Amino acid sequence: MLGPQSMGYDRTSIMYSPEGRLIQVEYARESVRRGSIAVGIKSKNGVVLAGLLRVVDLNEPDAKVHKIDEKVYATFAGVAADGRVLISRARLEAQIFRMTYDLPTDIKGLSTKIGDYCQLYTQQGGVRPFGVGLLIGGVDDTGSSLYYVDPGGGVISVKAKAIGEGDTEAISILKEKYKEDLTIEEMEELAKDVIKKIVKDEVEEKDIMVVSIPLE
Template sequence: MQPLQQQNAGYDRAITVFSPDGRLFQVEYAREAVKRGTTSLGLKSKEGVVLIVDKRTVSRLVEAKSIEKIFQIDNHIGAATSGLVADARALIERARIESQINRITYNEPILVGGLAKKICDMKQMYTQNGGVRPFGSALIIGGVNGEEVKLFETDPSGALIEYKATAIGSGVQAAMDVFEERYEDDISLEDAINLGLDALYEATEGRTTAQSVEIAVIEVDTQSYRKLSDDEVSEYVEALLERNAEEEEEESEEEAEEAVEEEADETAEDEASEETSEDVVDENVTEESVGEKDSEE
């Protein structure tokens, strides 16, 4: 019988062919492209949706403003991307077209979930047609339907899941750990921004700066998409860095106190062992003295 690797050989060359264990390797490779991208986050709050992205540049010569990871789809919908930038741009353009078609046809804004499903339908078609490949990009689509706040994540396979808070990209695990621990259903928009930045800080291992962060919000009150200005982002990031500096200082103090306590415990143990040794020596001396007296008698 042939080894499993030989059995699977060639199944990753055609998008429309399943492997013997039911996998589409090209779709999995597209997911890997997303995992290699920078981290993007989305959170729901009772006041709206928050989208945050890390647009860290690979060179100081790159103009940070030229890197787009957050896009406006319609007045009430925005999207954050991770993965292949060109693929994401194509999906964003398609989403904008679908939104305008709905507005012209029905004279009303498209539902956030309806738009997300249309994008996922398009993604799914690119997993079963010959001569094409899956989109190597994932989207977090957020928006408001009247008083309802919606947040969806789309997968390269065309899968669609609604979330309260989610992340995509290279730092997804660290960010989701923060969300799992600290997210609350009644979180305010302000707290959601701070929580998202805390998650991004963990995802980037502390390499978060005002120049590398982009934030957008879609509020229930205004029913409109708004990207935060550079000054607003700087204020949030400065507060983030101050919080983490204080936490690191507290941790350092606790570690120093623990080190002092451990040293004190070790010193006490050493003194106790020395006293025990002295007692043993005294007992031995006493026994020898008694033995000598007995022998003299």
């Protein structure tokens, strides 16, 4: 909760604070940072998405990277229920694109559609913003594409990105190791290394889900 200066301006997402901030959206970004880590890397050879599976008790692990279309995948960090809704939405948009144009969707267009959808929840009344950050990656006619969609609806093209718990440290490792011509295998290794380094406890190989989409 914020101090006296901003008191009351964090009660609804559609209300600006006097400094021009949307404080509910900033809180939503905090809930992304509490999610388990997800990593995306792209190079001229394709895209790799990876994430840490957090399994509690005797629950069966859910997937961390989700298929959206033939060559499009997405991973998210944050509120699982909100993520599920956005994943369903992305699949629906991909199929609508196929029905309309008889072609697989472009990833920029799809990411923008999901961004538009998130943005509505920062302007409409009676709703809260999505508590997830979404990495959408894959290959299309333009080559390798990787986009980050944030809870406010921002859509950013990224070379590599980490979201979730430990993202700051993960991004600094990615910055250090990233090259434009990484192979798919190198990107897979890098993604796994990043996750292993920021998770302090022992991680087993099976706790990391990796999906690669090579550019043919």
